[in-house]
Amino acid sequence: MLKKNTPKVLVFILFSLFFSISSFAQKNLYAGIEIGRRTIKVTVLEVNNIKKADYKIAYYSNDEGLSFAKHITANGELTQEDISKAGLIVFTQLTKIRSQFKIPEENIFLVASSVFGSARNLDVLKNKISTLTNKQLDVINVDEEAKILVKGSIPPVDYANALLLDIGAASTKGGYIDELQDGKLEFMPLELDFGTMSLTDAVKKTVANQSQAGDMSVYQEKSFDFNPVVRKKIKEMLDANPLLLKKEKIYLSGGAVWAFTTLYYNENIKDHFLPITLEDIIDYDAVLKNNFNKFNNLSKTNKEAARVLNIYDQKYLISANNILSACVESIPNLEKKKIYFVKEGPITWLISYVADRSKKVNTNF
Numbered sequence: 165m166l167k168k169n170t171p172k173v174l175v176f177i178l179f180s181l182f183f184s185i186s187s188f189a190q191k192n193l194y195a196g197i198e199i200g201r202r203t204i205k206v207t208v209l210e211v212n213n214i215k216k217a218d219y220k221i222a223y224y225s226n227d228e229g230l231s232f233a234k235h236i237t238a239n240g241e242l243t244q245e246d247i248s249k250a251g252l253i254v255f256t257q258l259t260k261i262r263s264q265f266k267i268p269e270e271n272i273f274l275v276a277s278s279v280f281g282s283a284r285n286l287d288v289l290k291n292k293i294s295t296l297t298n299k300q301l302d303v304i305n306v307d308e309e310a311k312i313l314v315k316g317s318i319p320p321v322d323y324a325n326a327l328l329l330d331i332g333a334a335s336t337k338g339g340y341i342d343e344l345q346d347g348k349l350e351f352m353p354l355e356l357d358f359g360t361m362s363l364t365d366a367v368k369k370t371v372a373n374q375s376q377a378g379d380m381s382v383y384q385e386k387s388f389d390f391n392p393v394v395r396k397k398i399k400e401m402l403d404a405n406p407l408l409l410k411k412e413k414i415y416l417s418g419g420a421v422w423a424f425t426t427l428y429y430n431e432n433i434k435d436h437f438l439p440i441t442l443e444d445i446i447d448y449d450a451v452l453k454n455n456f457n458k459f460n461n462l463s464k465t466n467k468e469a470a471r472v473l474n475i476y477d478q479k480y481l482i483s484a485n486n487i488l489s490a491c492v493e494s495i496p497n498l499e500k501k502k503i504y505f506v507k508e509g510p511i512t513w514l515i516s517y518v519a520d521r522s523k524k525v526n527t528n529f
Contacts, residue, residue, distance in 0.1 A: 193222065193267045196514035197257055199250055199276040199301075201233035206257045207511045208265055214515070214522045217319035217436055221508075223261065227253050233279045241284040247292050255296040273517050274299050278306040304513065310337045310353045311529075316512030318415050319437075320525040327411045329354065330509070331418035331487050333361040341529055342407055349529035356401055356487075358394055360420050360476070363483040366390065383479050384453060391486060398494045413502050414495060416440070417509035420484030423472045424448055425505050427459050427481075430466060437504040445489050452481055 195208045208223035232250070235243050242250075254274065261267065274293060280286055281303050293301040304312065310330075318326045318341075327340040336356035341349050358366070367387050371377040402408055415437070425438055428448040451458055456478050463470040476484065495501060506512065519525045 193265055194271045194273075194514065194518050195223075195261050195265065195267050196273045196275065196511065196517065197254055198511075198513060199232065199254070199274075199280065201277055201279050202230050203228045204230065204250065204253045204257075205510060206261065207514055208261055208267070209511075209514065209518065211518060214518050215320045215524050217321075217515075219436075219515070219518075221511075222265065224511075225257060236279055236283045240282070242280075242286075242289055247285075247289050250289060251292040251296050254293055258297050258299075269299070272299065273302070273514065275302045275304060275513060275517075278304045278309055281306065310339045310355070311351050312513050312516045313337065313417070314339045314341065314351065315519050315527055316514070316516035317417050317506045317509065318413075320519055320522075320527075322413055323349070323526075325411060326413035326415055327354070327408055328415045328417065328506075329356075329491055331416070331420035331484065331491075332359045333419065334359045335362065336418070336487060336491070340405070340408065340411060349526060351529045352405060352407070354401055354405065356397055356491075358397065358487055360418075360480050360484040360487070363390075363394065363487060364479050367479075367483065380478065384482065387479075387482055387486060391490065394486060394490050395494065398490050402494055402496075409496055412500065413504065414492070415504050415506050416488070416491075417506040417512070419475070420488050421505050422509065423476055423481055423484055424488060425507075426468045426472050427452075427462065430462060430469070436506070436508050438507055440503050440505050442489070442492050442498060442503075445485065445492060449485050449489060452478070452485055 192211050193208060194211060195206070198205045204227040206223070206225040207221060209219050210222045212218040212220075230246070230249065232242060232246055235241070235246055258272070258274075261272075274297065276289070280289070283289070286303065290301045293299070313330050314328045317328045317330070323341045324343045328338040329336055330338050336359055337354065339351055339353040342352055344350055367383065367390050368374075368377045370386050370390060371382060376382045421440075424445065425440065428444060428451075429438075459469065459473065463473045472481075492498065492503065508515070516527075520527045
């Protein structure tokens with residue numbers, strides 16, 4: 165009887181094995197959809213070892229040109245059009261990745277950036293998303309942003325030996341993790357009042373004749389004069405955190421660093437972490453201030469460079485690099501440190517979520 169049914173038994177075993185392997189493989193897949201200030205990003209990660217930041221991006225999509233933050237700032241709430249657009253994009257993308265990747269539901273996360281926390285009608289958006297997707301929408305707490313950045317930007321294996329600085333538009337945030345004697349971890353936030361756009365605004369206000377604030381030569385002069393203020397603020401931040409002296413690795417993220425690496429290195433960066441040096445930052449600064457047409461010409465043939473210049477004009481880029489160079493120059497014993505650009509900055513929240521759910525990573529800090 166057994167011999168007679170052997171072929172059928174073998175087929176059944178192989179069939180079952182195939183689906184068992186497929187099911188197991190899918191457990192290594194994670195997906196995240198983030199509703200941001202002006203975009204909705206979708207990412208699918210295939211994770212091999214999250215502790216060592218060993219993962220690859222299996223799918224990425226970015227819907228741009230939305231006005232969520234603008235409408236919240238102006239009216240205190242999302243418009244009905246915003247809610248409908250967000251709901252439709254999230255539903256469409258979620259349907260696609262569910263079908264294409266067969267990701268377990270517990271590995272799919274929906275999140276909105278902290279700006280949504282101030283919208284009076286946030287519950288309307290949450291209910292819309294929940295009705296369409298049967299999943300809950302998390303909203304990142306502004307007080308948790310720095311911690312999420314650190315969790316997702318620094319490879320967990322480097323938690324005890326690294327710091328992160330993220331140069332944003334309004335401010336520079338980040339932090340590091342301190343190992344306590346009992347084996348517990350403590351998160352130590354870092355924050356600098358200046359970001360790319362807030363520094364540019366501060367410099368413009370120092371121009372006595374505001375009709376000249378748009379003049380590039382005047383702006384460069386005032387920007388140079390303002391640098392001691394930036395350095396003083398950075399020194400205060402570092403002096404208040406003496407444990408930073410022990411950190412051997414510096415991870416940098418944010419628009420300022422993305423702009424620098426895109427324009428200066430002018431190549432397709434495949435690694436998650438790109439080594440950079442102070443010398444490169446200084447060389448880039450010279451081109452930025454004295455030969456900006458080089459970048460204008462680059463943008464004609466390089467799509468990523470064109471994206472940079474579409475977001476930042478020359479004044480913003482100068483401010484961005486003033487913060488970047490001042491931060492790096494202020495790190496004690498820099499010659500003994502390693503500096504990295506976190507290329508996957510836009511999806512650090514998702515990597516943080518994955519790390520939180522990994523039994524191999526201690527994220528209880």
